[in-house]
Amino acid sequence: MLRIAVPNKGSLSGPATAMLHEAGYRQRKESKELVLVDSANDVEFFYLRPRDIAIYVSSGKLDIGITGRDLLLDSGANAEEILQLGFARSTFRYAARPGTATQVADLGGMTVATSYEGVVAKHLADSGVDASVVHLDGAVETAIQLGVAQVIADVVETGTSLRNAGLEAFGEPIMESEAVVVRRTGADPAEPKVQQFLRRLQGVLVARRYVMMDYDIRVEQVEKAVALTPGLESPTVSPLHHEGWVAVRAMVPTADAQQIMDQLYDLGARAILTTGIHAARL
Ligand SMILES: Nc1ncnc2c1ncn2[C@@H]1O[C@H](COP(=O)(O)OP(=O)(O)OP(=O)(O)O)[C@@H](O)[C@H]1O
Numbered sequence: 069m070l071r072i073a074v075p076n077k078g079s080l081s082g083p084a085t086a087m088l089h090e091a092g093y094r095q096r097k098e099s100k101e102l103v104l105v106d107s108a109n110d111v112e113f114f115y116l117r118p119r120d121i122a123i124y125v126s127s128g129k130l131d132i133g134i135t136g137r138d139l140l141l142d143s144g145a146n147a148e149e150i151l152q153l154g155f156a157r158s159t160f161r162y163a164a165r166p167g168t169a170t171q172v173a174d175l176g177g178m179t180v181a182t183s184y185e186g187v188v189a190k191h192l193a194d195s196g197v198d199a200s201v202v203h204l205d206g207a208v209e210t211a212i213q214l215g216v217a218q219v220i221a222d223v224v225e226t227g228t229s230l231r232n233a234g235l236e237a238f239g240e241p242i243m244e245s246e247a248v249v250v251r252r253t254g255a256d257p258a259e260p261k262v263q264q265f266l267r268r269l270q271g272v273l274v275a276r277r278y279v280m281m282d283y284d285i286r287v288e289q290v291e292k293a294v295a296l297t298p299g300l301e302s303p304t305v306s307p308l309h310h311e312g313w314v315a316v317r318a319m320v321p322t323a324d325a326q327q328i329m330d331q332l333y334d335l336g337a338r339a340i341l342t343t344g345i346h347a348a349r350l
């Protein structure tokens with residue numbers, strides 16, 4: 069049975085559970101459930117703190133986990149990301165009151181508050197900067213107002229938390245993060261159960277990122293139309309009963325669908341339809 073770690077709290081928890089549910093796995097109904105067996109799919113889910121997940125996976129007690137890239141790196145665990153999941157996207161940055169610093173090189177002798185001590189200590193050391201790091205569990209933006217540090221290093225998404233605290237990000241971002249699937253470094257990548265799990269999640273990503281597009285077009289214009297909708301491999305082109313016309317079917321990125329429909333219409337395509345993809349295996 070495949071043993072999988074799922075975040076039980078925070079920004080990762082809801083989207084991770086939703087993605088697993090979309091991939092056809094049973095998920096817990098209430099947040100007090102810590103372990104759930106999905107016997108139909110031969111999988112056992114462990115709901116754990118996001119910060120601990122890479123550690124469980126690196127120990128080999130669990131086969132696979134979903135966590136954030138920033139948390140994986142901060143843990144220093146012997147685990148690697150094997151699939152990017154596209155949610156909980158964030159940037160990890162230094163921030164301070166305006167005028168404090170413009171780059172990491174300015175931080176010598178200062179104190180940096182963060183929940184990601186591993187990442188920050190390494191970044192300072194790699195940058196050759198001698199600064200102190202103080203670990204706080206959360207709400208680190210307030211550490212400056214309360215005089216615990218001059219600088220923070222934290223997750224930034226919209227920047228609202230920084231603005232509300234009167235802080236500004238500075239310097240190059242330390243890293244970009246998103247939710248990832250992690251596995252113990254060196255574990256067999258061809259393990260069939262793991263491959264099947266990854267294919268299911270990839271299927272959800274495809275279903276979310278693409279729509280199916282159908283349209284009718286005159287034969288003379290089909291090459292131009294197909295250039296707009298090349299599909300993943302190649303679009304399906306079928307003859308219509310009405311001579312001189314063909315029907316085309318191709319997957320297109322959801323984000324571009326409306327623009328492509330306009331361009332197809334201008335080429336003379338008609339009956340242009342998009343439909344959602346419910347699930348996929350590529
Ligand atoms: N506001 C946010 N937007 C996008 N991603 C975020 C945000 N806050 C945290 N993350 C990401 O979510 C992951 C989990 O972080 P964390 O466990 O701290 O979640 P949280 O939402 O901050 O919950 P908690 O209430 O436990 O602090 C990290 O990879 C982090 O980069």
Ligand SMILES: O=P(O)(O)OC[C@H]1O[C@H](OP(=O)(O)OP(=O)(O)O)[C@H](O)[C@@H]1O
Nearest residue numbers: 206207208223224225226227228229230
């Ligand atoms: O740029 P923003 O959109 O404002 O998002 C970033 C904020 O979100 C997270 O905080 P969270 O709410 O998880 O609280 P925490 O600091 O206690 O973890 C993160 O630690 C930042 O504070």
Ligand SMILES: [Mg+2]
Nearest residue numbers: 078206207223
């Ligand atoms: Mg947080």
